[in-house]
Amino acid sequence: MTNRNITRRQCLLGACGLGLGAALNVKAESPLINQSINTEPYPRNADEALKRLKAGNQRFMDDKPLHDRQESSWRSLLVETQKPFATILGCSDSRVPPELIFDVGFGELFTVRVAGNVIAEDVIGSLQYAVRHLRTSLVVVLGHEKCGAVSATIEEMINRPTEPEHIGSLIQLIKPGLTSLSMEAHKAGVDKEALVSAAVEANVRWSMHQLVTLPAAVKAMREGRGATLMGGIYELETGRVRFLS
Incomplete structure (x- = not known):
């Protein structure tokens, strides 16, 4: 894999405004933190992180989002550092914002978004940072229905290439x-949908598959305490994330 396929995003660490992986250093007596702990404790492992994502997605589907952790008092706690509980590799599609789909607030997810949720050199670097420095225990590859990048790939498989160089x-x-x-x-008469x-x-x-076979990706996923890998498909109409077994 070379960076001629997808332009490497320079200044990865600086542009994301990342701290150096320190825990969220706030006093225990902070009313905001106490409230957060009482309602949704920070996940201790990947299973708890996944459970929290599923609960948030259910609220989203039920039109009962909490819209929690967006107020200025919470944002002020994130000025110096961050401690997201999961990492999402998703598509850039405007209809699939992970924070809304999983009903989470500022600082709770580390998101990497690129058309087609593909694995490229800079994507691996972002995942490595999340696992090594932010210690997220869960990484989710999130695809979605009617993905334009996937549709373009199918179109090329059926017909000859028609897309510009970089989309190609x-x-x-x-x-x-x-x-x-x-x-x-x-096949003739194939159902494209x-x-x-x-x-x-x-x-x-x-x-x-690439995250568990490419040497650089394997190393990235094993950094720090390692991470559990999951896949999911977002359904545009229902709002449900169908997690893959």
Whole structure:
């Protein structure tokens, strides 16, 4: 994998406004922190982090979001540092904002967003930072229905390439994960909607596969205390995140 496929985002650490992985240093008697601890304790492990994501997603689906941890008093606690409880590798699609989908506030998720939730050199660097310095115990690769990057890849598999160079480079990162769908894509009268749906899940699994097989990615995921890897698909109509087994 080389950075000619996707431009490396320079100043990764500075641009994200990251501290050096210290815990959220606030006094125990802080009313805000006590309230947070009483309602939703900081997850102790990946299982608890996943449970919290699922609970937040359920509130989102039920139209009963808490909209918690957005007020200025909470934001002031995040000026010096951060302590997110999970990392989300998601798509850049404007319809899929992780913080809203999981009903969390400022400082609770470390999000990496790139079209097609692909694995590239700078993405691995971001995940490594999250696991090594921020010690997030859970990493979720989050795809979504009707993903434009995946749809463009399917279109190229059916027809000849029509996208500009840089979108074409993105497609080349997705394409290897869709090889099992190649024959289906070339069948006469293929149901493109069903094909894209299958491709979205295949692409999530492809990103997960790379995170457990590419040497640099494996090292990144094992930094610090390591992290549990999960995959999920966001359903645009229902708002549900379907976690993959």
